[in-house]
Amino acid sequence: MTTAESARTIAQASASVPGSCGELAQGMIDGEYFLVSCPVDMYSTATVYLSNGRGRVDAPPDAPKSRRAVELTLAHFGRFDVDVSLTLSGPLPRGKGMASSTADISASIAATIAALGEESAMPPGEIARIALLIEPSDGVMLPGLARFDHRQGRVADTLGTPPPMRVVALDFGGAVDTLDFNSVNREDTLRRLQPTFEEALDLITHGIERGRADEIASGATLSAVSNQKLLHKPQLDAVLRLSDDVGALGVNAAHSGTVLGMLFEDDPELTQFAVSRALSELPGLKQIYDCRLVEGGIFPRDKKSSKIQETR
Numbered sequence: 001m002t003t004a005e006s007a008r009t010i011a012q013a014s015a016s017v018p019g020s021c022g023e024l025a026q027g028m029i030d031g032e033y034f035l036v037s038c039p040v041d042m043y044s045t046a047t048v049y050l051s052n053g054r055g056r057v058d059a060p061p062d063a064p065k066s067r068r069a070v071e072l073t074l075a076h077f078g079r080f081d082v083d084v085s086l087t088l089s090g091p092l093p094r095g096k097g098m099a100s101s102t103a104d105i106s107a108s109i110a111a112t113i114a115a116l117g118e119e120s121a122m123p124p125g126e127i128a129r130i131a132l133l134i135e136p137s138d139g140v141m142l143p144g145l146a147r148f149d150h151r152q153g154r155v156a157d158t159l160g161t162p163p164p165m166r167v168v169a170l171d172f173g174g175a176v177d178t179l180d181f182n183s184v185n186r187e188d189t190l191r192r193l194q195p196t197f198e199e200a201l202d203l204i205t206h207g208i209e210r211g212r213a214d215e216i217a218s219g220a221t222l223s224a225v226s227n228q229k230l231l232h233k234p235q236l237d238a239v240l241r242l243s244d245d246v247g248a249l250g251v252n253a254a255h256s257g258t259v260l261g262m263l264f265e266d267d268p269e270l271t272q273f274a275v276s277r278a279l280s281e282l283p284g285l286k287q288i289y290d291c292r293l294v295e296g297g298i299f300p301r302d303k304k305s306s307k308i309q310e311t312r
Helices: 003-008 064-077 100-116 124-132 178-182 187-192 194-210 213-229 236-245 268-281
Strands: 009-029 032-052 082-089 145-148 156-160 165-171 250-253 260-265 287-292 308-310
Touching: 009 100, 009 165, 009 187, 009 194, 009 213, 009 250, 009 260, 032 100, 032 165, 032 194, 032 287, 064 082, 064 100, 064 124, 082 100, 100 124, 145 194, 156 194, 165 213, 165 268, 187 194, 194 213, 213 236, 213 250, 213 260, 236 250, 236 260, 236 268, 260 268, 268 287
Parallel strands: none
Antiparallel strands: 009 032, 032 082, 032 145, 145 156, 165 260, 165 287, 250 260, 287 308
């Protein structure tokens, strides 16, 4: 922002939203799409500067979805008397299934709402509704661990607070476009897999209720393996073997992305051991993120992100 722009600012606000390591589960039950979010401590932060104007939005050129999110938010409140300058920051990679777009979009909406002084008028469910006008979205803007209909938003339930867990996210390269992936009709396969989705969701739901990380990881593993019929990940078998060797509770996947995760109790020494083994034993690995599983939601301040482990 230039000095002249700063002088014209009449309000500003920031908001942070976590990204994710894929999902704990994703599928379809009784014709309804759903996912269970896997938010991690890697945050997108949006800052909005308001000035008197006519509804124009200045955003980073590589963030057209976030620009659209701000435009839709202004339209929701009928605020065409202000201009917005938007900045985004955070470590989330794009196209990997780590909810980078959802985190950017949701943080942009929340920061705009806060700058307008309208926080009480738009709870997280409404933020999710606007996000879904732009693209299918993760549920990381919802509090806790959430079950979310990522296409229509007809289901948006908080399942509860996660027990202390860590996630070692594994990036093998490549990218998946969310809009392209979700434009393909896979309903026949999804309907055939419904019993597996139900079992995975039950394990995760009961694990959250009882604070059982092992049950959550079992449900996530079941969902990740079943997703091979929808988006095959050639590295999954190797990650499953490594996860057994290093004491992980299970694995999870970005069901419409490229990232895989190993799920652990909250034991940083164990996850660092897993990181070391992964770097030496998993061919094609591009990057590793040693993360904490966190609650989703909107945070009105900058959040510190987890350490990124570079490959050699």
